[in-house]
Amino acid sequence: MTLSLLGCGDSSTPGLSGTAGSGGAGSFSTTLRHTYDPQMLERAEETSDVCQSWVLGNEEPIYVTKVRQTNEGGWHHSNWFFVPEAAYPPNETAEGPDAQLEGTWRCSDRGFREYLAAAAGGVFFAQSTQALDELQAFPEGSALEIPPRSVIVGSTHLLNITAGPLETAMTMEVEAVPAEEVQVRLTPFSFAIGDLAIPPAVDGVPTRSRTSMMCDLSESFQQHLGENTVDYNVYYVLGHYHQWGSAFNLSFVQEDGSRETVFDIKNKIGEPIGSIIEPPMNNNGAPKLRSECGFINNTDETLRRGLQYGEMCDFLAYTDSNLKIGASGINNREMGVDEEGVAVFETDCGPITGFRAYPDEP
Template structure:
């Protein structure tokens, strides 16, 4: 999910939330199994894409998506795009050869699903009547990252089950918001936290002419093996904050949550993400794929904006009274696109 903040341009300690991310109730109306990928012992697969043409002549109103895989799937990001995008046969293909990138995929269509790190099974489930709308004649496409830490070579596949509802049952169409903090500089042999606050009020005012008044329906956090803490919160101009989603969790467990009932921003103009790490290595960790870390979230809201934000410069604040190395990262570029 490392480019999900760019994606949306263009996931325990929870109050008032229901955990719907593991195996749960779903009545699939569509299912698909991608072809298995071969991963050698200690090997890593990246730069590989997979696609599935839906063949839908009418819009699909997706209320639930269940992902299952056979192991070694470190993470994967999935999008819906027009079926003539990235032309070529479905199945497995080289991302670069067809010009696939998370950013272009989101621009062409939208965000469909983001897999929690090493999660074997998880369910992205929205509240009654809340959906992702996939327009006619679209396909699902994803960039995948596999890491095999087992003692044997693997042939491993990923499977999707999708539950849709009828248009007359749709109450709200959901849009993505995502931040990525790429300015990570994590202390060795220590616990660290990184916070980043972005002012979305300016985007709502300049793009829609209204205050930042929206509801958060679903949140997915993303970090790697040293990550152990995540918090997303609304922030007022005076600095007062309200928690949307807070967790302490292990990699390999689903890191997404359905916020039920949805939580309102109540006009709070800012959104803050915090990620915590316990680095038990002798080296500093930075933002990256294998052997490095990430701090990313994807949220679905009822805002009429698709929003993505990246990080600016990080400031190391030193240790707090609990011995945690605290960091504050400035918000970088915020990109917002209105929804038709």
């Protein structure tokens, strides 16, 4: 299980459609801005145990409505979280006496794991694969609440595909609004299919396939919120796959199996695959949530979950449910071929982990 659906940093852990693009439109008013330390990569070098942190130093909550990242290339993917200042203190034994709370450090030196960061605070931002410029934006009146004395921590996966050495940094800008302008505080849902088995090409012809997982959220709503009905709205969705991925779909599923699409996209890596859902979309009582990715495998290998030479099928969604929910797809099963000749695979929903996000809300 992971609460950090877009788990490149933890590779072993296993209506209206949204539109592709930057994740939002309109002007951007920068409230906070930070450029992380540049990272140095040799030709063809890949790194995945590098974390970076930004100390906000906020004495009051920050209500985030937009986050924008830009980078100088080589950023295959990165996941960012807000955590308390005490969550990942410097490890002087491993890092030396000059290590600081803010900066660049080995994730393993401070015991960083994405699912622990998500549980300690929450998901702040997730970068689409190889996107150089990306905006995460929420509908008017909604925001992500960052508690006082928080730190933004990111697990980064970099890959240098240029002809020579590369120095590259990411800059992050935040637009925030006063508390009185916020009617809805958002919380993250995340699914990650851990058990992928994407079939290889046959006689040199790429194989098309799709893999899905579906989770029933009824027990989570009852256990953590005391609600017998699953009721929430989706405000933002970001899908995630790698170079063999070709499509992503997120749908509400009713008890009778009928589906209603929340977000559907066909996009290439390097392009943002997140979108604002405006107006926010209600589940209309559907207790289940289903995610699916399409793949085109042109290799002679069955592709599994992994970093550069593997695939993923994950998503992040922000909702008004007052729940942080994470789940992983397990027990991959081949279901045959659909009417278009696409190989179909399904996975079971593994144990769902949920937390009440805001104790002061019902």
